[in-house]
Amino acid sequence: MWINLWEKPVLPEISHLISLRHEGGKLFIVLGPPDLGVAILFNQPENAFGTIPWVPDPLRCHKVLRCKYGVLNHTHVPDENMSPGMYEIAYRQKLQELITQEIYTPLSVIFDRYFSAPHLASGDPKQVVDTMWEELEEIRRPAENMGEWLGNRDTESLEKMIHPFSIQELTGETISDEQLKQELDQITLEDFLEML
Numbered sequence: 001m002w003i004n005l006w007e008k009p010v011l012p013e014i015s016h017l018i019s020l021r022h023e024g025g026k027l028f029i030v031l032g033p034p035d036l037g038v039a040i041l042f043n044q045p046e047n048a049f050g051t052i053p054w055v056p057d058p059l060r061c062h063k064v065l066r067c068k069y070g071v072l073n074h075t076h077v078p079d080e081n082m083s084p085g086m087y088e089i090a091y092r093q094k095l096q097e098l099i100t101q102e103i104y105t106p107l108s109v110i111f112d113r114y115f116s117a118p119h120l121a122s123g124d125p126k127q128v129v130d131t132m133w134e135e136l137e138e139i140r141r142p143a144e145n146m147g148e149w150l151g152n153r154d155t156e157s158l159e160k161m162i163h164p165f166s167i168q169e170l171t172g173e174t175i176s177d178e179q180l181k182q183e184l185d186q187i188t189l190e191d192f193l194e195m196l
Contacts, residue, residue: 053180060174068195084147098189
């Protein structure tokens, strides 16, 4: 069944969501009881459904930590339901987007400057992120620290995540989602690597 999102669709009666799949700018949604499997295809451009910026509330008042740990939540999961796995996916997408946006300085020069590893720059942005993820602890550490905090939400894992900053430095005014999205859109790959 094709649905034009600009018209009010007539949907079959459903009991629950079975699966979601994003492929080539299209979102496949399977609704209904498992034996019915009614597939609905939303044919929309990439990012048509938007993203919501996400960073844990304790970090919203610290710019460096917001930019280091903030991600764009493509799944629109409520803050309290963010899991370590969902965060890792969003974090890797953030890295991929930063790599895609880097047009002025060759990636090999950037990776040589920060990691003495110019060989990481080969392949498409996803391959580059996958290689960085495998070879560089500095790249994995923020996602691992966030995953630990999301699992425990305790002071010890928060302190580990924000090191070298202290909990006492997490004061000040928090920012809105719109302001956070602007900050995340403005950082460059080099800005991000500098924070690591």
